[in-house]
Amino acid sequence: MLQIYLLCAILVTIFWAGLGIIILSASLIYRTTHYFHVTHQPYLRMLRSKGLLGEYLTYKNLRNVDGNARFLFNLYLPKENDETTEIDVLMIHDSGIYVFESKNYSGWIFGSENQKVWTQSLPQGRKSVKNHFLNPIMQNKLHIKYLKQYLSDFPNVVYHSFMLFSDRCALKKITITDGQTQIMNRRYVLEKVKGRARQVGFVLSAEEIKAIYDLLYPYSQAPETLKEEHIKNIKAKIEPQKPDTELKINGNPEIQQAKSETGAASVTQEDVKVCPKCGKPMLLRTSRRGQHAGEKFWGCSGYPYCRYIEKGEGQTKK
Structure with a gap:
């Protein structure tokens, strides 16, 4: 029995020693990367942060791109209203400047080009959890503007x-x-960037690439207080803009079609919200038959392709 105990203790010790060596080796390699030299983020902190890990993996996918390329990360560019806009990953290349908005999310992603808030749907048993984030297309347009x-x-x-x-x-x-x-999963980015570079050709010289890098580098060294204020402003923009406030009544063809199907004379903002499953408009309807006749419920205008419904008071029907 003592021998078995000693053997188990030896195996556990070997396992943890081996794991420590692997982590140490990976950390030493990580410290040689350009990502570390710009961000100064410790290896374990980078691994534990979903956002930082997404940026690092983007860099790893692109660091061997053909041509002359230099990278910057987490650039906080000032705006007129004393706020900032953050660029996750920026690559200055022979063929121009590539601005990458990194969303290291899992689950299903729903959104449209004109919606201010997109939705992440995560499975949780027989239900799903909905999280909301700012439209990355609009975010990148703002980045490029500044x-x-x-x-x-x-x-x-x-x-x-x-x-x-x-x-x-x-x-x-x-x-x-x-x-x-371009919007895609991360694994396709290198192929897409190479194709774009071949299409555009050379537009920046090595001297211009260095000059742009030197000009933008200070914006990648923002203090933690500025970063915290930026995150606070982002959360403030997301919270009051849940998808049910994003629909415009007038001129929305899906709402007008749904209105005609229900026979409603008019539709107000209180009668409309966004489907968290597919992003289409939902209308407040009245059940006409069955045991729930006369009851109000929210029905997705994407029916029958999307069958998501909610009770009038906001609780999902079984």
Whole structure:
């Protein structure tokens, strides 16, 4: 019995020693990367942070891209209203400036180009949990707007907008009308960037790349107080803009079609909300038959493709 105990203790010791060596080796390799030299983020903190890990994995996917490329991370560019806009990953390349908005999310992602708030749906038993985040397309447009202001001395710059999601998530019914905007899972980014670079060709010289890098680098060294204030402002923008406040009544063809189907004379803002499952408008309807006849409920206008419904008081029906 004592021998078995000693053997188990030896195996456990070997396991933890081996794990420690692996972590130490990975940490030493990590400290040689350009990501660490710019962000100064410790290895274990990077692994524990979903956002930082997504940025690092984006960098790992792109660091061997062909041509002359330099990277910056977490740039906090000032805006007119004393707030900031944060660029997750920026690559200055021969073919222009690539702006990457990184969303290291799992689950199902719903959203449209014109919605201010998108939805992440995570399975939880037979139900799902809905989380909301700002539209990454709009975020990147804002990033590029301020980049153009700070880089006005470089009129030849071509800007490329990329929205990257984790390989663990599924992008559901996301429409983009702008042919230049790219939204994808992270594993496709290197191939897409190479294709864009071949299409555009050389627009920046090595001297211009260095000059832009030196100009923007200070914005990647923001103090923690500024970062905390930025996160606070982002949360304040998300909370009051849950999807049910994002629909416009007038001119929305889906709402008008749903109105005609229900025979309603008019539809007000109180009669409309957004389906958390597919992002389409939901209308407040009245059950006409069955044991629930006369009761109010929210029904998705995407029926029969989307069958999501809620009771009038907001509780999901079984």
